[in-house]
Amino acid sequence: MKLRNDPQRFGAIALLFHWLVALAVIGLFALGFYMVDLGYYDPWYRKGPDLHRSIGILLFITMVLRLGWRFISPPPAPLPTHKPWEKISAHLTHWALYLLLFVAMVSGYLISSADGSSVAVFNWFSVPSVSGHQTGLEDTAGMIHYWVTWAVIGLAGVHALAAVKHHLFDRDDTLRRILGLSPREPSRISTNTHHPS
Numbered sequence: 001m002k003l004r005n006d007p008q009r010f011g012a013i014a015l016l017f018h019w020l021v022a023l024a025v026i027g028l029f030a031l032g033f034y035m036v037d038l039g040y041y042d043p044w045y046r047k048g049p050d051l052h053r054s055i056g057i058l059l060f061i062t063m064v065l066r067l068g069w070r071f072i073s074p075p076p077a078p079l080p081t082h083k084p085w086e087k088i089s090a091h092l093t094h095w096a097l098y099l100l101l102f103v104a105m106v107s108g109y110l111i112s113s114a115d116g117s118s119v120a121v122f123n124w125f126s127v128p129s130v131s132g133h134q135t136g137l138e139d140t141a142g143m144i145h146y147w148v149t150w151a152v153i154g155l156a157g158v159h160a161l162a163a164v165k166h167h168l169f170d171r172d173d174t175l176r177r178i179l180g181l182s183p184r185e186p187s188r189i190s191t192n193t194h195h196p197s
């Protein structure tokens with residue numbers, strides 16, 4: 001498999017980014033809800049948020065690299081069998097996911113640094129606070145973080161269902177492409193482009 005995307009297929013780097021980000025986002029969402037309910041004496045009371053923040057900052061760096069790579073190596077063209085409304089809604093969904101993810105990560109960072117403290121990423125490095133101590137910022141950012149992460153998961157769910165719909169009902173290669181699988185045999189694609197007489 002090639003590293004770069006080509007006009008028909010995703011390359012290995014875009015595939016790796018897609019699935020790494022999907023895994024991290026679902027993991028952070030689950031960890032987020034798990035950790036906020038822990039009691040003070042639970043061993044994960046500190047470890048949970050430390051891990052959540054560290055992975056969250058690494059995700060931010062990954063997303064910047066991913067967007068950079070998208071610029072260098074644009075994604076393949078939509079499949080010719082996609083209807084105009086599907087192309088438009090896929091496009092809007094993908095950009096909404098990028099935008100919502102950045103709002104989720106920035107609001108998470110603001111919750112964590114609203115008292116002026118820096119955010120440690122494992123024991124590797126830490127990101128200083130840009131806001132300094134700001135009264136009320138933690139609560140506002142917390143509310144945004146809560147709703148935006150729900151929006152990310154909701155939209156990603158619709159997005160995944162759309163991919164499954166393409167696979168099972170339209171029987172096209174949308175899902176196969178993001179899994180790095182080769183296209184189906186032409187005879188199995190249900191299109192009207194071929195008319196044997």
Ligand code: HEM
Nearest residue numbers: 022025026070075090094097098156159160163174175178
């Ligand atoms: C949190 C989870 C996920 C996020 C944030 C996410 C995000 C994205 C984004 C931003 C793109 C556009 C890539 C680009 O063109 O730059 C994309 C493409 C795609 N994703 Fe996901 N995704 C997630 C999970 C999934 C899952 C679970 C599936 C399948 C069941 C899936 C199927 C696809 C497919 C098929 C494409 C390519 C669409 C096309 O060819 O137009 N995604 N995803």
Ligand code: HEM
Nearest residue numbers: 028029032033036053056057104105108109111112146149
């Ligand atoms: C896409 C990435 C992220 C997702 C999906 C996510 C998800 C979540 C969820 C579901 C919660 C629980 C919400 C609640 O009940 O209040 C949470 C809480 C939290 N997240 Fe994130 N998060 C992400 C990124 C980040 C980042 C980058 C940081 C910090 C650098 C961060 C810091 C926090 C903090 C401090 C809390 C606790 C808030 C509280 O105590 O109410 N998150 N996150």
